[in-house]
Amino acid sequence: MKADHFxxxxxAWCPGCGNFPIREALAEALAELDLPPEQVLICSGIGxxxxxxxxxxxxxxxxxxxxxxxxxxxxxxxxxxxxxxxSSGDGDSYGEGGNHFVHNVRRxxxxxxxxxxxxxxxxxxxxxxxxxDRGMVTGVQVNGVINPALNPLALALVLGAGFVARxxxxxxxxxxxxxxxxxxxxxxxxxxxxxxxxxFNKRNTYKWYKDxxxxxxVSDPEDWSAAMDLARQWGDQIPLGIFYNATRPTFxxxxxxLSGEPLAKRSFEPNDVAGVQNEFL
Amino acid sequence: MEVNILVGGAAGQGMDTVMNxxxxxxxxxxxxxxxxxxxxxxxxxxxxxxxxxxAGGTPWTTVHSVDILVALNEETYKLHYHKLVPSGRIIYDPxxxxxxxxxxxxxxxxxxxxxxxxxxKVMANTVAVGALLVLLGMESNTVEELLExxxxxxxxxxGKNVNALKAGMAAAEKFCSACFSxxxxxxxxxxxxxxxxxVLGMAALGSGCRFLSAYPMTPSTGVMNYLAGKSKxxxxxVEQAExxxxxxxxxxxxxxxxxxxxxxxxxxxxxxxxxxxxxxxxIETPLVIILAMRPGPATGLPTRTxxxxxxxxxxGGHGEFPRAVLAxxxxxxxxxxxxxxxxxADRYQVPVIFLSDQxxxxxxxxxxxxxxGRLSYNRHLVEDGGYEKPYQRYRLTESGISPRxxxxxxxxxxxxxxxxEHDQNGNIIExxxxxxxxxxxxxxxxxxxxxxxxxxxxxGDPRPETLLIGWGSTYGVLRETIDALSASGLKVAMLxxxxxxxxPQKRLRSLLPEVRLSCCVENNATGQLASLIRRETGLxxxxxxxxxxxxxxxxxxxxxxxxxxxxx
Numbered sequence: 001m002k003a004d005h006f007x008x009x010x011x012a013w014c015p016g017c018g019n020f021p022i023r024e025a026l027a028e029a030l031a032e033l034d035l036p037p038e039q040v041l042i043c044s045g046i047g048x049x050x051x052x053x054x055x056x057x058x059x060x061x062x063x064x065x066x067x068x069x070x071x072x073x074x075x076x077x078x079x080x081x082x083x084x085x086x087s088s089g090d091g092d093s094y095g096e097g098g099n100h101f102v103h104n105v106r107r108x109x110x111x112x113x114x115x116x117x118x119x120x121x122x123x124x125x126x127x128x129x130x131x132x133d134r135g136m137v138t139g140v141q142v143n144g145v146i147n148p149a150l151n152p153l154a155l156a157l158v159l160g161a162g163f164v165a166r167x168x169x170x171x172x173x174x175x176x177x178x179x180x181x182x183x184x185x186x187x188x189x190x191x192x193x194x195x196x197x198x199x200f201n202k203r204n205t206y207k208w209y210k211d212x213x214x215x216x217x218v219s220d221p222e223d224w225s226a227a228m229d230l231a232r233q234w235g236d237q238i239p240l241g242i243f244y245n246a247t248r249p250t251f252x253x254x255x256x257x258l259s260g261e262p263l264a265k266r267s268f269e270p271n272d273v274a275g276v277q278n279e280f281l
Numbered sequence: 282m283e284v285n286i287l288v289g290g291a292a293g294q295g296m297d298t299v300m301n302x303x304x305x306x307x308x309x310x311x312x313x314x315x316x317x318x319x320x321x322x323x324x325x326x327x328x329x330x331x332x333x334x335x336a337g338g339t340p341w342t343t344v345h346s347v348d349i350l351v352a353l354n355e356e357t358y359k360l361h362y363h364k365l366v367p368s369g370r371i372i373y374d375p376x377x378x379x380x381x382x383x384x385x386x387x388x389x390x391x392x393x394x395x396x397x398x399x400x401x402k403v404m405a406n407t408v409a410v411g412a413l414l415v416l417l418g419m420e421s422n423t424v425e426e427l428l429e430x431x432x433x434x435x436x437x438x439x440g441k442n443v444n445a446l447k448a449g450m451a452a453a454e455k456f457c458s459a460c461f462s463x464x465x466x467x468x469x470x471x472x473x474x475x476x477x478x479x480v481l482g483m484a485a486l487g488s489g490c491r492f493l494s495a496y497p498m499t500p501s502t503g504v505m506n507y508l509a510g511k512s513k514x515x516x517x518x519v520e521q522a523e524x525x526x527x528x529x530x531x532x533x534x535x536x537x538x539x540x541x542x543x544x545x546x547x548x549x550x551x552x553x554x555x556x557x558x559x560x561x562x563x564i565e566t567p568l569v570i571i572l573a574m575r576p577g578p579a580t581g582l583p584t585r586t587x588x589x590x591x592x593x594x595x596x597g598g599h600g601e602f603p604r605a606v607l608a609x610x611x612x613x614x615x616x617x618x619x620x621x622x623x624x625x626a627d628r629y630q631v632p633v634i635f636l637s638d639q640x641x642x643x644x645x646x647x648x649x650x651x652x653x654g655r656l657s658y659n660r661h662l663v664e665d666g667g668y669e670k671p672y673q674r675y676r677l678t679e680s681g682i683s684p685r686x687x688x689x690x691x692x693x694x695x696x697x698x699x700x701x702e703h704d705q706n707g708n709i710i711e712x713x714x715x716x717x718x719x720x721x722x723x724x725x726x727x728x729x730x731x732x733x734x735x736x737x738x739x740x741g742d743p744r745p746e747t748l749l750i751g752w753g754s755t756y757g758v759l760r761e762t763i764d765a766l767s768a769s770g771l772k773v774a775m776l777x778x779x780x781x782x783x784x785p786q787k788r789l790r791s792l793l794p795e796v797r798l799s800c801c802v803e804n805n806a807t808g809q810l811a812s813l814i815r816r817e818t819g820l821x822x823x824x825x826x827x828x829x830x831x832x833x834x835x836x837x838x839x840x841x842x843x844x845x846x847x848x849x
Contacts, residue, residue, distance in 0.1 A: 009708065038689050043534070046700070053697060054708050059688035060697040061537055062709075063530060064560050070494075070527040071534025075688070077492055077518050078538035082688055103523040257516050264539025264687060266516060268489035270620075273515060274653035276486060280473035281309070281650070 003031040006057045013048060018169040018195030018206075022116055023055055025169075025176040026087070030058070033180055041082045043072040045092035047123050049116035049195075052087040066096025069104045069113070073251070076109045079262040080252050083183060084111040091121050094130040094150050101152075105159040105188055109251040112182040112189045115152065116169075118197040119204050126200035136203055153231035156190045157224065157244060163189035164227060164244040168213050169196070170206055171240065178242060187250045194238070212238040221245035282337070282464040284417065285346060287361055288409070289330030290353030292323050298406040299351065300331045300645075303413055306423040308474040308647045311466040313339040315757075316645040319832070322499070322583040328356055337464045339472075339647050341611075341757030345835055348461055349416055351409055353392070354378065370457055372412045374405075388412060388456045395448040400441030407442045411449025418459030421446055473648050477641040477754075478503025480612045481545075481571060483651070484619035486511055489658045490569075491540035494520045494531040499583050500639035501545040501573035525550035529557030529570070537566050537698060539687035541623055541660075545571035548590050549580065555597040558632050562602025564698040565675070565683065565723065567626035567633075569619070574638040576831045585831030586639035588753055588804040591813070594634045595782045601720075603629065603727040605734070606782035608636040610756035612648045615641070618779055620656045627661045629730045630685055636781070638804070640833040641754035662686060673705040674698060677718055681725030727783060734780035736788045741767060741774030747843065748796040750822060752778035752810050754833070755802055761836045766843060773843075778810065784817045793820045798846055800824040802839055 006027035013019045030040060040058035044050035046065035053060025059082070061071045068088045075084055086093075093101055093115045120138075121127040127140045130150040137144045156164050163185045167175040175193065182189035194213070196206050216230060216239045227244035252258050286303075288296045297318070304316050312335050320329040332343040345364055350371045352358040355378035358371065362384070365371070371380065375389040390412045392405040399408070407428070414421055425443050432438035475483075482504045485493070495505045509519040522528035528544045536542040546554060551572050561568045572594055576587035594606045605625050609615035615637075622633040663684040669676065672694040676683045683705075688696050697707030702719060704710045737750075741763040751759045759775045766773045776788060793799055793814075801811035801822040808825035815821055826842045828834055 012709075036692070037695050038692060041538070041688050051709070054699070057695065059695045060699070060707070061534060061564075062697070062699040062701065063533070063564075064556055064700055067526065067530040067557070067560075070522070070530035071537065073520075074492065074494065074531040074534025074536070074542070075538040077520070077531075078535040078540040078542075079687075079689060082538065099523050100527055103527070255518060257512060257518060262539075263491045263516060263518070266491075268658050270487045270489065270653045270656035270658055273487055274651075276483060276511065276515070277473060277475075277650055277653075280475045280479070281471055 001031055001036070003028040006030050006037070007055065008057050009055050011055050012051060014199050016198040017048070018118060018197065019049060019116060021169045021172045022114070022175065022193055022195060023052065025172050025179055026052070026056060026114070028176045029179040029183065033183060035083055039081065039083055041075055041084045043068045043075070043084065043086045044088045045097060047089035047092045049087065049089035050092055066092055067100065068092060069097060069100040072111050073104060073107065073109050076111060076252060077258070077263065079264040080110070080258055081262050085183065086111060086113045088115065089122070090115055090117040090119065090131045091129045094152055098130070102159060105156050105161045105190070107251045108160070108162065108187045108248060110187055112179070112185070112191065114179065114182070114191050114193060116195045117152070117192050118195045118201055120197050120201040122197050122200055133203060151231065151234070152190070152192050153243065154228060157228050157231055160248070161190055161244070162187040162246050162248050163242070164231065165189070165191045165242040166194065166240050167191055168194045168209055168240055170210060171213065174215070174240065181242060181245070185245070186247050209238070212236060213240050214238070215240055218243060282462060283340070284335045284348050284461050284463060285344060286333040286349045286351065286413065287330055287347045287364070288351040288353070289328065289357030289361060291326050292321060292329050293325045294353045295406045296329055296331045296353070299409050300333055302407070302410050302424060302427060304333060304645055305474045306427055307335060308472050309423050310419070311468070311472070312463060313337060313467050313647050315340045315343055317343045317640070317833070318643045320584050328360060330357065330361070335463060338467065341760045342836060345837065349413065351413065370416055370460065372409060372416070372453070388416070388453055390449055390452040395452060396445050399445035399448055404442055404445040407445040408449035411446040412453035415450050415453040415459070416457055417461055417463055421450060471650065473650055474645060475612065475648060476503065476643060476645045477609060477612060477615065477637060478643070479507050480616050481609070481619055481637065482507025484616045485543050486515060486517060487653050487656045488620045488623040489541050490543045490623065491516060492518050492532065492535040492542045493544065494522045494528040495545050496522050496525045496528050496550055498547045498550045500575055500642040501547050501571060501637070503642055504545045504571055525553035526557065529554040529568070530560070532568055533557060533561055533564070533566050536568055537564070537687070541627070543569045543571065545573065547573050547575050548577050548593065551590065551593065551597065556599070559598035559600055559602065560700050561632040562598065562600070562604060562723070563700055565630040566698065567630055569622045569626050569633050569635060571635045571637055573642050574636060576829065582831040584639065586754070586804060586833050587829055587831065588638060588755070588809070589806070589829065591636065591752070591781065591809040594636055595813070602723055603631050603730060604782070605631060605633045605730060605780070606636060607633065607780050608753035608778065609641045610753060610777060610779045612646050614779060616651045617655055624657050624659060625730065625733060627659060629726045630682060631726065631730065636753055638754050640804070662690070665691070674707045675703060675705045675719065675722070677705060677722055680729060681722045683722070731783040734783060734785045736785045737776045737778040739774055739776055739788060742772045743774070745772050745774035746797045747771055747773040747847070748792060748799045749773065749775045749839070749843070750799060750801045750810065751775060751803065752781055755804060758834045758836055758839065759802060762839045765836055765840055784813060786818055789814060789818055789820060793822070798823055800826050800843060800846065802826045802834065804834065805829050
């Protein structure tokens with residue numbers, strides 16, 4: 001299927017929104033990976049980014065705010081043949097859903113997590129997000145953000161993530177290639193995608209990012225310390241790329257019961273398990 | 282003829298070991314019994330006790346009076362000696378404490394010393410079982426058989442335990458041999474010795490449940506333990522979630538993707554789940570939630586029982602959506618009813634809440650083996666050619682039930698679900714017209730759903746003057762109450778709800794206006810079922826008999842209340 005065929009519907013995004021190139025890159029990635037839409041599931045929470053399941057031809061679970069990851073895990077358990085992609089914002093993934101982020105990185109299920117990180121809350125109109133830079137003034141953070149920004153890449157690395165990448169929606173080709181690598185990665189793959197919010201984030205604009213992003217050489221993608229150094233760089237220079245890429249056993253691999261046919265496709269007859277009560281005799 | 286045994290001690294002293302060994306042996310020898318647990322929310326110390334009642338048939342409830350008290354510490358004696366009948370006996374370890382001089386019912390058995398001689402003090406409980414066998418006039422072969430089974434993978438342990446058992450028997454024989462008469466044996470075949478949580482776990486497995494996600498919370502954890510224990514042998518995945526919010530959302534993701542899914546929790550966890558419950562209602566994804574109640578508010582009494590979450594189960598979750606609420610009444614019924622919960626969830630694409638409580642969850646009874654042939658497994662998914670193209674997850678239908686497919690089921694067709702209000706495709710909408718259509722579609726499902734619910738069980742006099750109304754785990758105690766009141770000449774019956782929401786009303790409407798006195802008996806402070814009946818039918822229950830101190834009702838407590846109302 002061609003990339004265009006994956007694009008659906010009229011979006012509710014603002015003109016110039018950083019979500020557009022992310023959506024196009026995702027459509028191109030799916031097309032180039034030759035994935036049929038019925039074999040792909042996009043899970044999201046709530047927010048502007050979380051509307052993605054409505055705009056891409058695939059199965060979609062547009063659930064609750066912050067709760068994109070748990071249904072994605074459930075889906076992987078039910079049907080390991082599904083390619084599961086989680087596509088949601090920074091507030092959804094790191095704020096409301098922080099606990100699920102922490103524990104699903106630990107679990108390492110086979111899913112690609114694309115976070116549209118615009119460092120601001122869009123749908124609720126401009127409050128700080130967990131990744132907002134210190135000092136950013138908003139209608140709620142009237143004296144500027146006082147908390148240090150959460151560093152999702154460093155956090156994921158500390159939690160043992162096997163695939164950690166940073167992209168920028170203004171570098172679409174790189175984003176698409178990184179998405180493909182994340183979707184093909186065996187395990188949990190985090191792609192934090194820097195994305196301007198043209199309506200509510202007047203600090204981190206296209207120009208702001210363009211002036212800072214660069215592509216450092218990652219000579220050894222299994223070098224955790226080097227990845228950590230890259231993950232911690234922020235400010236005048238912001239590195240992009242796959243900082244870390246090393247497989248480890250996935251959640252699904254560790255469950256013997258999942259080997260063979262997907263659970264969702266197995267038949268069942270109650271009488272076949274009647275012997276289970278004999279232990280109580 | 283019956284025998285009541287109470288074993289008490291500090292948490293960690295192994296009262297359960299005694300009861301499980303003795304209880305299962307008794308059931309194997311065809312005695313009918315019930316065994317309940319009263320325990321504190323701590324791992325060591327404090328005071329815990331278990332009660333075993335052996336009676337003809339299968340007793341429905343335990344009672345206050347005690348024939349044999351096994352006091353593993355002095356506190357147990359002090360707390361429970363007043364329940365002991367005059368002809369009762371006290372098994373205790375004279376090296377741990379001494380009985381008062383005027384107490385002549387003691388059977389001193391050096392539990393710890395004899396256990397150490399047999400191979401380790403951990404076997405003190407086996408010594409106690411030996412002493413109990415002697416008092417009950419039983420042979421030791423069935424217990425020995427069980428010990429062999431239990432320790433078959435721990436070399437030498439079975440033999441040591443048998444030695445401990447025999448030492449306990451020899452010690453007790455000097456004081457009291459066969460001084461209690463067991464009731465007649467049942468002659469209707471082998472029985473299971475099983476507790477409520479195990480019944481539910483097994484029913485889930487027998488219903489084809491493939492996934493349980495839960496966060497451990499007393500008194501629901503036993504369901505999780507049971508299914509996890511089966512996950513090596515059967516195709517079921519048990520995932521311990523990071524919190525109850527994750528638990529319900531994982532279960533929804535798995536259900537959406539095609540497997541029967543379950544979550545279990547207690548009140549506090551359910552409170553975290555209600556946003557997900559509302560999501561299940563909105564995305565019309567089948568889900569069964571076992572809500573094992575304990576006393577609230579907040580952390581409440583974590584290891585005790587209450588029926589305080591009925592209104593919460595019916596009303597929890599923002600917005601309006603159809604759901605069903607069923608309850609565990611007896612072990613015999615709950616097995617099939619949980620299957621019904623799964624069937625209703627799949628058929629109507631709704632969340633179904635299955636109410637249990639600590640009183641049900643932790644109670645063992647001897648029950649007939651279950652008939653797995655009575656369980657159903659109908660997923661109600663659309664089949665090839667059985668849907669209009671293009672596939673639409675929320676197609677408007679007369680019944681309100683839309684064709685449900687799972688991701689990947691049909692080439693070229695995708696399944697989109699959305700927590701926002703949506704159109705027939707599942708896409709976000711905000712139009713007033715589509716909102717009305719979609720909301721009405723969901724609510725239409727209630728009509729047929731309501732017709733599937735069972736009327737409350739009527740037991741006792743078919744034309745009662747006095748009617749006791751109850752729901753859930755009070756079934757057993759109400760049965761015994763009705764039997765006792767009937768025997769005293771009262772024209773009395775009970776009306777007991779297993780399916781609660783949408784409230785079945787036919788029997789209520791025919792019986793309530795006819796009786797002279799109606800009492801709603803509930804393990805809560807306010808009488809939530811009585812209020813629900815009033816709200817749904819306009820009929821008023823005369824009296825509310827409530828208990829919410831965390832302990833289950835005993836028959837004598839209800840009888841006293843009913844007699845009081847009769848006198849006035």
